[in-house]
Amino acid sequence: MHQPATIAVRGSRIREKRQVRGMSIRELAAILGVHVSYVSKLETGSRKRMSPEKYVTLRDALHMTDKTLRAPITNAKKEVTSEQHHLDSGPGGGPCGPV
Known part of the structure; x- marks a missing residue:
């Protein structure tokens, strides 16, 4: 079953901005139509x-x-092309060269 799309948010930024604007949690909850x-x-x-x-x-x-x-x-896969892999692997096959 398909889950609806959601957006990840920074909670500390929400609190910070709400407080700067002088808004209570209750006021913000009412605007959003959600519980406190x-x-x-x-x-x-x-x-x-x-x-x-x-x-x-x-x-x-x-x-x-x-x-x-x-x-x-944070969980996005990093795509590595074969050229990037070759450049990152160094002359000895590892990221730092021969051991």
């Missing part, structure tokens, strides 16, 4: 992802950019 615990979990990092719809609402409410709100992608 949802916002709290985002801010503390116990919840790391949210729906695209809620993400856009949060980003707009806090006047944030995608760059500051989105968490970096």
